[in-house]
Amino acid sequence: MGEAWRLTATEARAAMASGRLTPVALMESCLARIAEREAEVRAFAWIEPERALAAARRADPSLPLGGLPIGVKDVIDTEDYPTQHGSPIWAGNRPRGDAAAVAWARAAGAVVAGKTVTTEFATRFPGPTRNPANLAHTPGGSSSGSAAAVADGMVPLAFGTQTAGSIIRPAAYCGIVGYKPSFGLISRIGMKIMSDSLDTVGCLARSVADVALFAGTLSGRDLGSPDVSPGRAPRIGLCRSPAWPAALPETVALMERAATALARAGASVRDQELPARFAALAEAHPVVMNVESARAIGWELTTQRPLVSTELRERLEPALALPVEAYDRALAIMRDCIAGFPEATEGLDVLVTPSAPGEAPEGIGWTGDPVFNALWTALRVPCVTVPAGFGSKGLPLGIQIVGRMGEDRAVLAWARWVQSALA
Numbered sequence: 001m002g003e004a005w006r007l008t009a010t011e012a013r014a015a016m017a018s019g020r021l022t023p024v025a026l027m028e029s030c031l032a033r034i035a036e037r038e039a040e041v042r043a044f045a046w047i048e049p050e051r052a053l054a055a056a057r058r059a060d061p062s063l064p065l066g067g068l069p070i071g072v073k074d075v076i077d078t079e080d081y082p083t084q085h086g087s088p089i090w091a092g093n094r095p096r097g098d099a100a101a102v103a104w105a106r107a108a109g110a111v112v113a114g115k116t117v118t119t120e121f122a123t124r125f126p127g128p129t130r131n132p133a134n135l136a137h138t139p140g141g142s143s144s145g146s147a148a149a150v151a152d153g154m155v156p157l158a159f160g161t162q163t164a165g166s167i168i169r170p171a172a173y174c175g176i177v178g179y180k181p182s183f184g185l186i187s188r189i190g191m192k193i194m195s196d197s198l199d200t201v202g203c204l205a206r207s208v209a210d211v212a213l214f215a216g217t218l219s220g221r222d223l224g225s226p227d228v229s230p231g232r233a234p235r236i237g238l239c240r241s242p243a244w245p246a247a248l249p250e251t252v253a254l255m256e257r258a259a260t261a262l263a264r265a266g267a268s269v270r271d272q273e274l275p276a277r278f279a280a281l282a283e284a285h286p287v288v289m290n291v292e293s294a295r296a297i298g299w300e301l302t303t304q305r306p307l308v309s310t311e312l313r314e315r316l317e318p319a320l321a322l323p324v325e326a327y328d329r330a331l332a333i334m335r336d337c338i339a340g341f342p343e344a345t346e347g348l349d350v351l352v353t354p355s356a357p358g359e360a361p362e363g364i365g366w367t368g369d370p371v372f373n374a375l376w377t378a379l380r381v382p383c384v385t386v387p388a389g390f391g392s393k394g395l396p397l398g399i400q401i402v403g404r405m406g407e408d409r410a411v412l413a414w415a416r417w418v419q420s421a422l423a
Helices: 009-017 023-041 049-058 100-107 144-151 168-174 208-219 249-264 276-296 298-303 310-320 324-344 374-379 408-422
Strands: 044-047 069-073 111-116 157-162 177-180 200-205 235-238 268-271 350-354 383-390 396-402
Touching (some): 023 044, 023 069, 023 111, 023 144, 049 111, 069 144, 100 111, 100 208, 111 144, 144 157, 168 177, 177 208, 200 208, 208 408, 249 268, 249 396, 249 408, 276 298, 276 310, 276 324, 276 374, 298 310, 324 374, 396 408
Parallel strands (some): 069 111, 069 157, 235 268
Antiparallel strands (some): 044 111, 157 200, 177 200, 177 383, 350 396, 383 396
8 A cells, every 4th residue: 555654543454454454564654754754853762663564564453553553752661672761861771671551552463663752851851853844843842753753654653741731732733633631541650750640641643533542442441433423512611721821823813713613513612711720720730740850850860960951950950949838739729620620611521722822933942832731731631632724834733622530532522523623
């Protein structure tokens, strides 16, 4: 099958089920795409084509993920590839085994194509990856390589992780689907955890059905078939969120277009702002994130300090000096808002909100502002970003669909409905 790398995961599965495609042919096509584009995009931290091809030859296409090439973010352990966490401290590190999520992906037939670039310890200091839509712009972070690899057709599926906005924002910047599940849906065992209260494993793909397939297989849950119509139109809350002042003109215009298109498609749409106390999450989230991250890399900070980037030290070391009462207050704010979120969204199926302030910023020295993501990460709720057109510079825009914790199956279905309404 010509240019098999263009297929989504679910399209590739259908082609293999019909005998029109084999795991080896799919991997060969993806590897050819990587060879063509990697020198410019730089999505991979480590790749061994012969190893990936050998694994594809052993793949069983009858399994749920049989023969699908995947990218694994380089903060998630793999037994056959180094896991280096985007840090020189861990250069050449070879784990003995796979992270739990990778192990379950392989057991379901997935084939690891390589390790994708992450920012340092999945924080903000960037790697070399560029946005495939425009190489002069960031792909976002921290799941930089995963987003770029999927967007450029190098792999149909990739792992991401999110502590603030590290799945949703790069997916939006690169024009693909990103899914941050409910907190804890996918196991974090074998991941370099930075914030125990926030870190979430998720995935990136080119369709909502793909992320449902991938995450459902990894978690052992039935996340449904998002391409199947829910049978009614949704009740949508248009939530600009407390971060709205950060919205750039292209996002302001996008939200206006979205409101019109969703109502025209039959949705019940109303403005829905969160209760005033939720605004406190803007300060609580970074306190929790930075204090927990500083504690998490205690070995690196105390024994390898010169190899930790200046940018990361300047952010984390002050957090170590914070009174423990400040951290406890921030956790209490999180818990209060988590408990209050179901009531704040009563009568709605989902919220629709920006995925990012606007188009991907120029340059790769900064991965963009997670201001439209950190709130939802702190609330531990499921979030999906879907492509929603382009901004004035021709770069992708995304729209984010948010639901209540544990309602991932419904959120995925409504995300697909929203995407179709906006098309």
